[in-house]
Amino acid sequence: xxxxxxxxxxEREPGIQRGRGGFMRAANDTPxxxxxxxxxxxxxTKADEGHVKRSPYGSPSGAGKLIENTYNxxxxxxxxxxxxxxxxLALIADCxxxxxxxxxxxxxxxxxxxxxxxxxxxxxxxxxxxRGTHAHALTEDNDEERDWxxxxxxxxxxxxxxxxxxxxxxxxxxxxxxxxxxxxxxxxSCVDDRWRLAGTLDRIARTTxxxxxxxxxxxxxVIPAGTVLVLDVKSGKCTKRRDGTIMYWAGYAVQIASYxxxxxYDTEAETRGEWPWPISQEHAVxxxxxxxxxxxxxxxxxxxxxxxxxxxxxxxxxxxxxxxxADRRDVFSVAQVVDDAEGITTTTExxxxxxxxxxATEAEEAPAAATVVEPQPAEPEVATSPAADGSxxxxxxxxxxxxxxxxxxxxxxxxxxxxxxPEAIRKGWWSDLTTQAQTGVRGRGRVPxxxxxxxxxxxxxxxxxxxxxxxxxxxxxxxxxxADDVLRALVATVLDVDAIWWPxxxxxxxxxxxxxxxxxxxxxxxxxxxxxxxxxxxxDDGRPVAHTDLAAISAA
Numbered sequence: 164x165x166x167x168x169x170x171x172x173x174e175r176e177p178g179i180q181r182g183r184g185g186f187m188r189a190a191n192d193t194p195x196x197x198x199x200x201x202x203x204x205x206x207x208t209k210a211d212e213g214h215v216k217r218s219p220y221g222s223p224s225g226a227g228k229l230i231e232n233t234y235n236x237x238x239x240x241x242x243x244x245x246x247x248x249x250x251x252l253a254l255i256a257d258c259x260x261x262x263x264x265x266x267x268x269x270x271x272x273x274x275x276x277x278x279x280x281x282x283x284x285x286x287x288x289x290x291x292x293x294r295g296t297h298a299h300a301l302t303e304d305n306d307e308e309r310d311w312x313x314x315x316x317x318x319x320x321x322x323x324x325x326x327x328x329x330x331x332x333x334x335x336x337x338x339x340x341x342x343x344x345x346x347x348x349x350x351x352s353c354v355d356d357r358w359r360l361a362g363t364l365d366r367i368a369r370t371t372x373x374x375x376x377x378x379x380x381x382x383x384x385v386i387p388a389g390t391v392l393v394l395d396v397k398s399g400k401c402t403k404r405r406d407g408t409i410m411y412w413a414g415y416a417v418q419i420a421s422y423x424x425x426x427x428y429d430t431e432a433e434t435r436g437e438w439p440w441p442i443s444q445e446h447a448v449x450x451x452x453x454x455x456x457x458x459x460x461x462x463x464x465x466x467x468x469x470x471x472x473x474x475x476x477x478x479x480x481x482x483x484x485x486x487x488x489a490d491r492r493d494v495f496s497v498a499q500v501v502d503d504a505e506g507i508t509t510t511t512e513x514x515x516x517x518x519x520x521x522x523a524t525e526a527e528e529a530p531a532a533a534t535v536v537e538p539q540p541a542e543p544e545v546a547t548s549p550a551a552d553g554s555x556x557x558x559x560x561x562x563x564x565x566x567x568x569x570x571x572x573x574x575x576x577x578x579x580x581x582x583x584x585p586e587a588i589r590k591g592w593w594s595d596l597t598t599q600a601q602t603g604v605r606g607r608g609r610v611p612x613x614x615x616x617x618x619x620x621x622x623x624x625x626x627x628x629x630x631x632x633x634x635x636x637x638x639x640x641x642x643x644x645x646a647d648d649v650l651r652a653l654v655a656t657v658l659d660v661d662a663i664w665w666p667x668x669x670x671x672x673x674x675x676x677x678x679x680x681x682x683x684x685x686x687x688x689x690x691x692x693x694x695x696x697x698x699x700x701x702x703d704d705g706r707p708v709a710h711t712d713l714a715a716i717s718a719a
Contacts, residue, residue: 181430186352187217187433189219193221194219195220196217196219196220196361196428197217197435198218199356199435202215203216215433218359220354220361222361222362223360224418226421243283244279247285250285251285254278254281261278290322294318295397295454297314297317297318297321297328298452298454299396301332302331306346311328311332327460330457333462334452338464342370342374343370343374344369345369345371346367346368348367350363351364352429353427353428354428355424356426360421360425364393364422364425366394368393368394370390371389373385379406379408391441392442392443392447395415395447396450397449398451398453401453416470416477419469419474420447422447423443423444424442444471444472445472446468447469447474448467448468448469451464451465451466451467563675565617565619565621565622566619566621566678566680567679568620574614574623584634588633592646593629596629596650596671598671599671600612601671610672614626624679624682625686627686632649632692635692649699649709651707652707652708652709653685653688653689653709654685655708656688656697658681662676664706691711697709697710698710
């Protein structure tokens with residue numbers, strides 16, 4: 164039975180449970196792995212020591228798909244789904260019901276998924292995958308000295324005769340002896356912190372004699388005797404070009420390169436370890452176990468060389484490029500008509516609405532109405548521009564002025580408002596912002612403002628502004644990208660720093676650059692957002708720009 168996970172600070176996926184491979188997983192099967200630095204959550208009570216934080220990781224096989232062209236596979240899957248509906252005619256009626264339902268509702272998605280699964284089952288589109296899983300299990304039985312015949316009936320159900328299964332086991336055994344491979348580990352759970360991936364590798368093996376492979380073009384690669392390497396098992400088709408090279412397997416090199424640079428992971432204790440042997444970062448092998456050949460009476464198992472240097476090079480590029488591309492905010496913009504010299508267009512503004520305001524503090528009263536327009540910053544040291552070589556520098560900032568202690572009663576009232584916010588906001592958007600300010604980028608630019616760690620005027624005003632944004636619905640429920648951009652725009656009204664809009668400056672750091680005086684002005688700007696004094700417009704490039712009358716806000 165799967166056990167519920169402990170509540171971890173900042174989790175975005177509720178209901179983390181023990182899942183496939185023994186890993187803690189979210190409902191969408193994403194593995195959640197403990198922080199490699201051992202960072203812990205903040206204790207909730209004196210007796211509580213906190214918990215090691217978990218973070219979502221990807222899968223090595225998924226990273227491999229980034230480099231593959233899956234168009235043909237996708238089209239094949241679509242065709243098999245349609246074929247399955249023809250095989251199981253009752254599904255036609257289910258499709259007719261789907262057509263009457265409102266699209267993209269949870270009920271529609273669930274019903275559609277049931278039809279797809281049933282259709283694929285009828286067309287046996289998952290048969291090859293199920294046979295592959297069974298073939299893996301046969302080799303595991305052999306390597307762990309279990310009697311494979313116990314599972315022979317399951318193979319028969321998949322239309323793999325018992326004799327064909329026997330042939331697969333014998334072909335596996337012959338390969339191990341012929342190529343001199345000693346199995347050291349079977350189905351080992353591991354994590355790759357470099358690429359943030361987690362999964363289960365098939366085998367770790369040691370070569371007992373040199374293995375020589377002839378590459379395309381005649382070059383030879385020799386794996387020396389005594390080399391410990393990753394041995395992956397594949398049972399699908401091995402399609403070869405006319406020159407003998409293999410097609411459609413590019414992603415496997417990325418997957419196996421990730422396994423090779425991983426460390427063992429105890430899924431029960433959720434702790435990392437060290438392999439008792441040095442894993443080769445240069446060589447790996449795939450054992451291709453031909454299931455279809457075995458069914459036809461020709462069982463084979465041949466080794467395929469994997470160049471890990473190439474797999475790691477291109478795999479790293481895939482992971483980095485995919486992450487960088489997902490983080491880009493300057494690729495698309497809605498075309499609008501420019502109506503002023505600044506290139507700013509009028510758009511639908513946030514509807515003014517009431518927002519509870521706490522009693523004024525000394526920090527709010529300090530700036531005079533006529534002099535608030537340009538609040539004096541606490542002289543943060545910020546890099547002024549991207550580097551000359553085109554790379555973006557990371558901003559550095561001294562700890563801003565905290566401004567003295569905040570009013571205890573006001574802090575208590577604000578705490579109650581914070582606790583009344585939806586959990587998704589408190590443990591999602593809010594937690595992300597405060598963590599970004601605390602950790603900075605690569606350990607630089609630390610500008611923390613968690614109110615629980617110091618009840619100062621600066622931290623109180625920042626928290627008051629963020630609570631008001633959340634209460635006012637500016638977050639839009641889940642659109643955190645919109646909320647982050649609005650946050651930057653609001654900060655920019657009181658702090659004129661180029662780094663606010665740099666991709667390498669996180670939203671939480673933008674807020675953290677505010678000193679006590681700027682934080683008080685920032686909170687009033689947010690109040691003005693709900694009274695109509697502060698308005699939001701958008702430039703042609705999609706960047707939001709906040710306009711406010713600071714004098715009017717101060718006088719309010």
